[in-house]
Amino acid sequence: MLGESNIPKAVLYYDPLSAWSLADSHGYGEDELDLKIVDLARGENFSPAFLRLNPKGTVPTLIVPFENTLAADTESRYKALTDVEAIIALLDRSRSATSRTHTTSAAPAPALSPATISLSAVAKNIITLLHSGPAAPELLFYLNARNHAELQKVAPTVSTFLKGRHGALERYLAENETSPVRVSEKTKTFWLEKKHATEELLAAVQDVDKADAELSEAGKKARQEYYENTKAAWEVGLSLVLTKLSKELVGPFALGDQISVADAHLVAWLAFLVELSGGSPTDNGAVAITRLEQHIGGGFTLPKDTVPVVGQTAGSEATTPTQAAAAPVAKLAVVWDAVKERPSWKKVYGGHA
Ligand SMILES: N[C@@H](CCC(=O)N[C@@H](CS)C(=O)NCC(=O)O)C(=O)O
Structure with missing residues (x-):
C-alpha cells in the first residue's frame, strides 16, 4: 500500500x-x-x-x-x-477499504474499478477512446485557431509553451556535446525530432501581429495549414470521438450510479477541452458542453437524451440521489455535473474559479 x-x-x-x-x-x-x-x-x-x-x-x-x-x-x-x-x-x-483519503475526507476511498465484466468492457472502451490519437489533449492545445482573430487569442500561450520547450531542447543538445556523460544516439534523435516538430508549429504561430496577407509566402502557407489542421482536429477528429463517447455513457456517472475509473479519465480530459473552448471548470454541465460544441464548429451538436441525474430537481419530493432529468441534455453534461459535486473535483479545480 x-x-x-x-x-x-x-x-x-x-x-x-x-x-x-x-x-x-x-x-x-x-x-x-x-x-x-x-x-x-x-x-x-x-x-x-x-x-x-x-x-x-x-x-x-x-x-x-x-x-x-x-x-x-x-x-x-x-x-x-x-x-x-x-x-x-x-x-x-492501492487504496483498500481501510485506506483513508486524508486529503479530501476521512471516509474510505471509493474503489473506482467497475464491479462487473460488462461494465469493465464499457470502461475499457471509454478509456481507449479518450487515449486515442484524435483525442490527445496536447494536439488540441497546439491546434486551436481557425483564423487570425482566434490565432491572436491563443498564440501567446501556445508560443510561450513552444519556445520554452524549444529552448530546453537546444540546451540539452548543446550541453550533451560537452558533458562527460553523453546520452545515447536514440535520445539525441528523439531530441532532434521533438525540436523539429516544435519549430514547425512555431513557424505557424509566429508574427501574430501581422494579418495573413502581410506574411511571406512561406509564412502564409504555414499559417493556412495550421488553420486547416485545427479544423480537422476539432471538427473531424474530436467530434467523432465525442459522438462515440456519448454512445458509451450511461449517466449520471459514465457507467451508471457509481463513480468509476472511466469518470476519472473522462472528466480530466473534458475539463481541459472546455478550457480550450473558452469555458471554465466551474461552468455547469449544459453551459460547458454547449461551449465545447460551439468551439468545435461546423454546426456540431451532441445527441440530447433524457438521462438520470444526480440530486433533486427543483420542487421534487424524491430523496433518492438518482432520478430522471427534466429535459433532454447531452450525457456528457450530466456526467460533468455529477463529478463536479465531488470533493476531489473541488480540490483539483476549485482554484480555477
Ligand atoms: N502515454 C500517456 C499519454 C501521456 C501524454 O501524452 N501526456 C502528455 C501531456 S497531456 C505529455 O506528457 N506530453 C509530453 C510532450 O511531448 O510534451 C497515455 O496515453 O497513457
Whole structure:
C-alpha cells in the first residue's frame, strides 16, 4: 500500500496543467504519494534525468518502488508506469477499504474499478477512446485557431509553451556535446525530432501581429495549414470521438450510479477541452458542453437524451440521489455535473474559479 511508514512512497511526476496528470493526482496528497512537478512548458520532461525514468518523456509518470526484489541491481528496484490507464488502476488498487483519503475526507476511498465484466468492457472502451490519437489533449492545445482573430487569442500561450520547450531542447543538445556523460544516439534523435516538430508549429504561430496577407509566402502557407489542421482536429477528429463517447455513457456517472475509473479519465480530459473552448471548470454541465460544441464548429451538436441525474430537481419530493432529468441534455453534461459535486473535483479545480 502506498504511504505506509516502512515502505518508500511512490512518486508521481506530473504537470498540474496537463489533462492526464490531473486524472491521476485526483484526491491524493503528500501523505500518500510524493508529487513532483515536471514543467512541460519548460521542456523538463525532456531532461536527461527525466528521460532515464521515462524514455518517452511524458507525464504522468508513476515510479513505484519494489522493496522485496531479489535482484541486486538498482535498475530493477523500481518500476516506471507511463500509461495513464495503468497509473490510475494502480493508484485505485492501492487504496483498500481501510485506506483513508486524508486529503479530501476521512471516509474510505471509493474503489473506482467497475464491479462487473460488462461494465469493465464499457470502461475499457471509454478509456481507449479518450487515449486515442484524435483525442490527445496536447494536439488540441497546439491546434486551436481557425483564423487570425482566434490565432491572436491563443498564440501567446501556445508560443510561450513552444519556445520554452524549444529552448530546453537546444540546451540539452548543446550541453550533451560537452558533458562527460553523453546520452545515447536514440535520445539525441528523439531530441532532434521533438525540436523539429516544435519549430514547425512555431513557424505557424509566429508574427501574430501581422494579418495573413502581410506574411511571406512561406509564412502564409504555414499559417493556412495550421488553420486547416485545427479544423480537422476539432471538427473531424474530436467530434467523432465525442459522438462515440456519448454512445458509451450511461449517466449520471459514465457507467451508471457509481463513480468509476472511466469518470476519472473522462472528466480530466473534458475539463481541459472546455478550457480550450473558452469555458471554465466551474461552468455547469449544459453551459460547458454547449461551449465545447460551439468551439468545435461546423454546426456540431451532441445527441440530447433524457438521462438520470444526480440530486433533486427543483420542487421534487424524491430523496433518492438518482432520478430522471427534466429535459433532454447531452450525457456528457450530466456526467460533468455529477463529478463536479465531488470533493476531489473541488480540490483539483476549485482554484480555477
Ligand atoms: N502515454 C500517456 C499519454 C501521456 C501524454 O501524452 N501526456 C502528455 C501531456 S497531456 C505529455 O506528457 N506530453 C509530453 C510532450 O511531448 O510534451 C497515455 O496515453 O497513457
